[in-house]
Every structure is written in C-alpha cells, then in structure tokens.
Amino acid sequence: MPSPLPAFDLNNQNALITGSTDGLGKAAAELLAQAGAHVWINGRSETRCDQVAAKLRKAGLKATSLPFDVADETAAELAFQTLATAGGLSILVNNVGQRDRRTLPKFTRNDLQSLLNVDLISPFRLSQRAADQMRANGYGRIVNISSIAGLIAQSGDAAYTSAKAGINGMTKALAAELGTDGINVNAVAPGFFKTEPNAAAAEDPALLEKLQNATALKRWGNPEELAPTILFLASAAASYVTGQVWAVDGGYTSHY
C-alpha cells in the first residue's frame, strides 16, 4: 500500500517496537506497519507476539513475531542477529517500561535495580545494538517512550520518575553521538493514556476530575493518539529533529 506522503513511507524498513503486543506499543506497531514498515512484534509472551503479528499479516501488512524479554541480554543479542539477517534495523521504538508506585521506604535496592534494568538499562543496550546496524546503512531512527514523569514529578513514583528522566538524558546524549551517522534519536513523553496498566485508574471519577482540571483537552488519551507522533519521529520526515523530548499529554505539562 503506497504511503500518502513519501517522507512518511516506511517501506523496506525493519522496525522493532518493544512491548508491542498491547497498549501504546501495539498502536504504534499498527501505524508503522500501515506506513509500510516491516514491524517486529515484541513482548515476553510468544503466543501474544504470534497472535498480533498474524493479525497484521492477515490485514496485508508486514509483521514478524520477535518475542524476548528486553532485560535478557542473551535473548536480545539473538533477536538482533535475526534482525541483521533480515537486512538490519532502521527503526527502534523503545516502548517497554515498568511502573512501580511505592513510596521511598518500601523500595529496596533490588527493586530499584530491577526497575532501572527494564526501564533505562535495557533501552540503552537495545539502542547500542540498533545503532550498530543503523550505522552500517547510514540511516536510523530511535524513538524512546518516556513519560511526563520524566519531566515533572509526583509523590510515590520516585524510581519510575528517575528512570524516565534518565531516558530523556539518554535521548539527548545518543542524539549528540549518533547524529553524524544519520541516526536521529528522540523521545515522546505520554501523559495519561487508557492502557491496561491504567484500567482501574481510567474508571476513577476523582482522577477524571483531576484530568479535566489539569489537561487543556480535559480528558484521557487513547493509544491511537500517541502513534502518529511516533510515526513522524520514526520517518524521514523528521530529518532535522533530534535530541527532543515531546510531551503528548493533552496539554498536561503546558497548562495551569
């Protein structure tokens, strides 16, 4: 299917979207596939990856299941060997991120290390591997899924906030280092989106009232509303955009 605008055409590009069997990652994978990319569907559940990839293929899109735990170095290395054999990666969307809302006294060193391992170290390591393949082709796009929690903070969320602020710093640092290799690195910082981890919160009238006061758009976001920004940053259209962290939050961080 031809893309309406050439700069957004992702044909002949392999795109790995981590955590793409659900939520924001799944919506991004669907849109990137519609723009022509061969999307590699990731999550820890092989069954779910197979199902999501099969559904996309049934719709005439290019998709392959690539299950692995982003925190498992050996599995990640094997996955990148598979991608190299398939022609190399052009687009990496580092989407996986765990949340653990506990107050400071309840966080052990192991808890902290475990969260940082998934939310910060793994995207860093996957970006290193992706950059090796992108450098060889002189072109690449890395899009990190951060959070408004990397920009502003709330009580009881210190580990996640630290990790997401780290993602923002990593985005700028990788952009600075990889720019001359033709690799642009950006982040998006979602606000409140209706995904499975927020299922209970989405039913909470007090939180809805808070969002109605705090966001310019006065509502939750839907996963499909993050994907277009990811598509832009993953495309050739973003040729002069790098090192940025873009809030996609209905105006939560821009409005008071």
Ligand SMILES: NC(=O)c1ccc[n+]([C@@H]2O[C@H](COP(=O)([O-])OP(=O)(O)OC[C@H]3O[C@@H](n4cnc5c(N)ncnc54)[C@H](OP(=O)(O)O)[C@@H]3O)[C@@H](O)[C@H]2O)c1
């Ligand atoms: N939703 C929001 O409102 C919101 C707001 C700000 C930021 N974010 C960020 O957006 C990203 C996606 O959030 P979401 O709400 O869409 O999450 P989600 O609905 O929970 O999606 C999780 C996806 O990640 C996969 N996954 C989890 N741990 C994994 C691991 N270690 N290795 C590989 N895959 C793994 C899951 O599959 P398996 O379980 O099979 O592994 C699933 O595909 C996160 O980085 C989150 O911090 C979300």
